[in-house]
Amino acid sequence: MHTMWKGAISFGLVHVPVRMFAATEDKDITMRYIHKVCSTPLSYVRTCPTCNKEVAWEEISRGYEYEPGRFVLFEKEELDGLAAEGTREIKILDFVDLQEIDPVYFQKTYYLGPGDTGTNAYSLLLESLRQTGKIGIAAVTLRSKSSLAAIRVIDRCIAMETIYFPDEIRSINQVPNLPESVQVNEKELNMAKMLIDQLTTPFTPDKYKDDYRAALTKMIEQKIAGEEISAAPETKRTNVIDLMAALQASLDATKASPVTDPGTGTTPGKTKTKTKERKQKRTGA
Numbered sequence: 314m315h316t317m318w319k320g321a322i323s324f325g326l327v328h329v330p331v332r333m334f335a336a337t338e339d340k341d342i343t344m345r346y347i348h349k350v351c352s353t354p355l356s357y358v359r360t361c362p363t364c365n366k367e368v369a370w371e372e373i374s375r376g377y378e379y380e381p382g383r384f385v386l387f388e389k390e391e392l393d394g395l396a397a398e399g400t401r402e403i404k405i406l407d408f409v410d411l412q413e414i415d416p417v418y419f420q421k422t423y424y425l426g427p428g429d430t431g432t433n434a435y436s437l438l439l440e441s442l443r444q445t446g447k448i449g450i451a452a453v454t455l456r457s458k459s460s461l462a463a464i465r466v467i468d469r470c471i472a473m474e475t476i477y478f479p480d481e482i483r484s485i486n487q488v489p490n491l492p493e494s495v496q497v498n499e500k501e502l503n504m505a506k507m508l509i510d511q512l513t514t515p516f517t518p519d520k521y522k523d524d525y526r527a528a529l530t531k532m533i534e535q536k537i538a539g540e541e542i543s544a545a546p547e548t549k550r551t552n553v554i555d556l557m558a559a560l561q562a563s564l565d566a567t568k569a570s571p572v573t574d575p576g577t578g579t580t581p582g583k584t585k586t587k588t589k590e591r592k593q594k595r596t597g598a
Contacts, residue, residue, distance in 0.1 A: 319428065419475075
């Protein structure tokens with residue numbers, strides 16, 4: 314993997330040299346805009362509407378619009394100077410429990426491998442985090458942008474998750490039409506909980522696939538081969554309006570094709586029932 318950043322994790326007076334790698338990759342299929350008349354790919358050009366000409370990069374600066382049409386300008390060196398001190402340090406501020414952080418805060422994951430030196434310090438931090446079950450909340454600057462980050466362990470690797478600052482999370486009060494108080498029908502609630510129980514299974518990431526990307530890849534291959542493209546038949550939807558009927562239909566569907574636990578090959582609901590029956594036999598109940 315390509316090293317995208319070199320620096321160190323610091324907590325207290327301890328410095329752990331690390332190298333950063335992207336933990337994820339975007340597998341979206343990229344499309345270009347094409348001129349239909351001549352099949353030429355279109356390009357984006359930086360133009361100034363006042364000067365009516367293309368603008369070179371060396372003529373471009375950054376500007377903040379503090380009033381409509383009025384800007385304060387910044388050169389790249391000015392902005393880089395703001396973050397110069399912290400650009401090579403991931404400074405752990407606190408240690409917390411992972412379950413205390415709502416997933417809405419998480420942004421992007423990076424792997425942190427040992428630096429050219431300091432392997433012992435890396436191993437020490439990794440094992441300390443593993444045995445205490447804690448994660449570090451750190452301050453870091455990446456690409457001239459300051460961010461909070463969570464430092465945690467994934468298998469044998471220290472990972473960093475960039476997280477939003479609290480004032481970057483919108484309040485749920487901005488969401489329209491939220492109920493003031495939650496009131497539900499008890500029978501519907503019980504059926505919904507039964508449906509959730511029927512569909513509950515251990516998380517197995519490998520079973521989830523990007524169906525759209527697979528279908529688009531197949532269509533691209535067909536077009537390259539000059540094959541005729543046939544549209545997939547539209548899935549029939551049952552327009553069930555009654556909530557109880559919808560819940561019952563969903564429960565019936567899960568019973569007809571029960572969810573199987575990939576690890577055991579058994580159905581979660583059936584496993585619980587069999588376990589309960591064994592306990593009753595042992596106790597004579």
